[in-house]
Amino acid sequence: MTLAEPLPIPGAATAPEPVLRVEGLCVSARTEQGLKPLVQDLSFTLAKGETLAIAGESGSGKSITSLAIMGLLPQPAVRVTGGGIHFGGQDLTGLSEPSLRSIRGDRIAMIFQEPMTSLNPVMTIGAQLAEAIRAHETVGRPEARKRAVEALRAVRLSEPEKRMGQYPHELSGGMRQRVMIAMALALRPEVLIADEPTTALDVTVQREVLDLLRDLQRDLGTAIILITHDMGVVAEMADRVIVMRQGRQVETAATAEIFHRPQADYTRALLAAVPRMGRGTARPPVTGAPIARLSDVVVRYPLRGGLLGGVTANVHAVEHVSFDIRKGETFALVGESGCGKSTIAKALVGLAPHQGRIEIAGQAMAGPDPAGLKAMRRRVQMVFQDPMAALNPRMRVGELIAEPLLIHGIGDAASQRDRAADLMARVGLEAAQLDRYPHEFSGGQRQRICIARALALQPDLIIADESVSALDVSVQARVLELLRALQAEFGMSYLFISHDMAVVENISDRVAVMYLGQVVEMGTRGQIFGNPQHPYTRRLIEAVPVPDPGHQRPGGVRLSGEVPSPIHAPGKGPQRVALRDVGEGHLVAEGTG
Amino acid sequence: MAAYLLRRLIQSALILLGVSFITFFLLYVLPADPVRQIAGRSATAETVENIRQQLGLDKPFIVQYARYLGGLVQGDMGRSYLQKTEVAELIWSRLPATLLLMFGAILCELVLGLTMGIIAALWRGRAVDQVLMVTSFVTVSAPQFVVSLLLLYVFAVKLGWFPIGGYGTFAHLVLPAVTLGILGSGWYSRMMRSSMIDVLRADYIRTARAKGLGRARIVLRHALPNAILPVIAMIGIDIGIFMGGIVVVESVFGWPGIGQLAWQAIQRVDIPIIMGVTLVSAFAIVLGNLLADLVAPWIDPRIKLR
Structure with a gap:
């Protein structure tokens, strides 16, 4: 021991040794106007075994930071323009591509947001895993294969031997993300960068993946940089947090500090915007007449095959669903991907062939001639998840908003334009922006345009299908506020479809929980969130990450298992769920509660 | 299946x-x-x-x-009006020459076109990309007889590397196959380039880079199989275009295939031969498309035939 080394002080926490040190990092993009800074003067250290969250909204530079560490910036358009990234005694920013390559995947690994597209669709899982191992270690194929199977076992994937020969499309999103984690951790990297690892996943699957990451970190001692916009995930996973905004570090502190004593205004605003369960303000129950009534609605899609293209199986998307949406009410449909909630929305606007009865304002949907159907569609409008995809990029915003009026032949050109200007103002945009194109607006503004378009026909019902899911939390909060204000002003009803339980808890009057095409529980917001009866409802609520580092999750029940398939042979189908009233209109599937 | x-x-x-x-x-x-x-x-x-x-x-x-x-x-395609021979016999005797030329030409097209396309995509926007794309544009727009006569003049007449025309040895095959190959390569290189550019942007390519794989492996093992799918569907369609082009090229190079047979028959309104050649060509196109569709799921496991 030399004198230069500090003596360990008994009883005090030893300073954890840093594995990665970022100093004054600047990343810039080359544009026609010169260099545009994306990350400015970012510094942090990452200790062994630590989880550091980099939190921020879109455009904060958090993903660019992770790509800079990996040396994966889309050069030469985007490059490091200052500072250093120190790892293992080297500055990564100065390394040649071959030297970086030997570090990537071996000592610093990364998992990405999109498990659906992050695996090569034409290679087997086994080939992709073995390849990652063989890229860094000189082992034979059988040995690489053996280690790949071990890696799959380590991420708790069922039947790892069988998965090796499967292709990505044969696996669900959650399973694919496990494969990504297996691939990243197979070589036991010192640092794992997880860029929004659970954002694209259903909430129960997110829970499983977060549990898995935490367990693996404990076993392997990997340091994790967690890039996320979700403050709930931050609270559950991180030891320390860096809050970023527009490429700059706004605040950094231990997780508990950030949540309990945020220093920067931005952090406070960000935390205030996060939807939290148990914060929804109770509204008096809506007792208006039903505006939409579904009785025993069934939607099935045939799968065809064989010589004459006969029906070989049916996808049972929606099975015997009945509910009413009252005038002025916000009715929420919740459930995970594939549960049939969007199919119900399609059936309501006549875009999915259905059996059973759908009534809009007392008029049955089946039966009317095309003109009658068109008149009915006036009463129901939709707002979709991705506002960029829902707006024709070659039309001006004014034309987009006035188009429903044009289609239904309401008013002349001048009055349509006036109406569009009026609607723009209603949703908080300026009438002067009518002649702009969608790409000139931000994500939140585009969603306001979609809402204005939906309002143009003064519908009785607006279907909001995951309408705020793609928005940053602060934008999301403002759009939700707008939806509430518009409802108070115009008195229309909402069918609010979402996978986000916290948002649903904040906006809805009544809630229906769907599982495999059927409603398993339905009731007022208070009934569903205050007294959930069905195990699936409880699972959904418990799986939501809580933006409070002190929160203890009840139980300790580990979720596992995949949702069964909704595909059945002709003539067969899922068992029908019967609902039972457990008091005051709170309906729960028979045999539970 | x-x-x-x-x-x-x-x-x-x-x-x-x-x-x-x-x-x-x-x-x-x-x-x-x-x-x-x-x-x-x-x-x-x-x-x-x-x-x-x-x-x-x-x-x-x-x-x-x-x-x-x-x-x-009953398998009877009729008799030629003028040659007094069975049409089936005439076509059968000339089919091998045409098939040989077709395989040679498609091989040339693919080797030239795919290589050009991949290189252009990898160096997108650079000088090499621009040169290749101008080249491909020239080959797409050049008339067949001009290219065949040009190659014939340079490599057969001036340099004497290859025979001027006829059929029988590998040397006879080179010029007609290369002519058709050059003409077809422009389509393939443009298609391959855009397909490759799309694939190189894909998330799984980023994953492959994050694994620390080398550039050659990323391009050949990860990008190429994904990028080549639309090209395979095109080979099926290409056989049709090829059947049209073969009439000119077979005439110029004196290649005794069904293209030449068709050309003579059209001039003399020999209906049974015209019918026979048309049906055989149509059969080749249908078969080509079927084969392309059958190969696709073998490359991309997501494609299911039903």
């Missing part, structure tokens, strides 16, 4: 039936009279009428077509 194949074969038969009907109808309404060609200018009206009756060309259209179809079902 078996059901799929059976359905596709039935579809193919229907397509060929449609092609035969349309071609037969067009030849029927054509103002050129085959009988005049057979009889010669000096023949009397009586002789002409005799020949017409012998060949059954005096019958109504539907009877003629039914008779032709009846023969076809």
Whole structure:
């Protein structure tokens, strides 16, 4: 021991040794106007075994930071323009591509947001895993294969031997993300960068993946940089947090500090915007007449095959669903991907062939001639998840908003334009922006345009299908506020479809929980969130990450298992769920509660 | 799979039936009279009428077509009016030459086109990309006879590396195959380039880079199999374009294939040969597309045939 080394002080926490040190990092993009800074003067250290969250909204530079560490910036358009990234005694920013390559995947690994597209669709899982191992270690194929199977076992994937020969499309999103984690951790990297690892996943699957990451970190001692916009995930996973905004570090502190004593205004605003369960303000129950009534609605899609293209199986998307949406009410449909909630929305606007009865304002949907159907569609409008995809990029915003009026032949050109200007103002945009194109607006503004378009026909019902899911939390909060204000002003009803339980808890009057095409529980917001009866409802609520580092999750029940398939042979189908009233209109599937 | 194949074969038969009907109808309404060609200018009206009756060309259209179809079902493609030989025999004797040229040309097209496309995509926006894309544009727009004559002049006449025309050795094959290959490569290189650029942007390419794989492996193992799918579908379609181009190239290089046979038959209104060549070409196109569709799921496991 030399004198230069500090003596360990008994009883005090030893300073954890840093594995990665970022100093004054600047990343810039080359544009026609010169260099545009994306990350400015970012510094942090990452200790062994630590989880550091980099939190921020879109455009904060958090993903660019992770790509800079990996040396994966889309050069030469985007490059490091200052500072250093120190790892293992080297500055990564100065390394040649071959030297970086030997570090990537071996000592610093990364998992990405999109498990659906992050695996090569034409290679087997086994080939992709073995390849990652063989890229860094000189082992034979059988040995690489053996280690790949071990890696799959380590991420708790069922039947790892069988998965090796499967292709990505044969696996669900959650399973694919496990494969990504297996691939990243197979070589036991010192640092794992997880860029929004659970954002694209259903909430129960997110829970499983977060549990898995935490367990693996404990076993392997990997340091994790967690890039996320979700403050709930931050609270559950991180030891320390860096809050970023527009490429700059706004605040950094231990997780508990950030949540309990945020220093920067931005952090406070960000935390205030996060939807939290148990914060929804109770509204008096809506007792208006039903505006939409579904009785025993069934939607099935045939799968065809064989010589004459006969029906070989049916996808049972929606099975015997009945509910009413009252005038002025916000009715929420919740459930995970594939549960049939969007199919119900399609059936309501006549875009999915259905059996059973759908009534809009007392008029049955089946039966009317095309003109009658068109008149009915006036009463129901939709707002979709991705506002960029829902707006024709070659039309001006004014034309987009006035188009429903044009289609239904309401008013002349001048009055349509006036109406569009009026609607723009209603949703908080300026009438002067009518002649702009969608790409000139931000994500939140585009969603306001979609809402204005939906309002143009003064519908009785607006279907909001995951309408705020793609928005940053602060934008999301403002759009939700707008939806509430518009409802108070115009008195229309909402069918609010979402996978986000916290948002649903904040906006809805009544809630229906769907599982495999059927409603398993339905009731007022208070009934569903205050007294959930069905195990699936409880699972959904418990799986939501809580933006409070002190929160203890009840139980300790580990979720596992995949949702069964909704595909059945002709003539067969899922068992029908019967609902039972457990008091005051709170309906729960028979045999539970 | 078996059901799929059976359905596709039935579809193919229907397509060929449609092609035969349309071609037969067009030849029927054509103002050129085959009988005049057979009889010669000096023949009397009586002789002409005799020949017409012998060949059954005096019958109504539907009877003629039914008779032709009846023969076809039994494998009889009729006799040539002028060469007095079975059409099946004529085509059969010339088919190997055409097939050889076709494989040679497609090989050239793919090697040239795919290489150019991949290189252009990897160096997108640089000088090499621009040069390659201008080249591909030139090859796409160059007329066949110009390219064939140019190659013939330079490599056969001036340099003497290859024979001027004919058939028999590998050296005979090179110039016609390269001509067709150059002409077709432009389409492939453009398609491959755009397909490759899309694939290189994909998330799984980023994953491959994050694994620390080398550039060669990323391009060849990860990008290429994904990028080549639309190109494979194009090979099926390309056989059709090829069948059109072969008439000119076979004539220029004196290649004894069915293109030359067709050219002679069209000049002399030899209806049975025109019908036979058309049907064989149509069959090749249908078969090419079927093969392309059958190969696709082998490359991309997401594609299911049903």
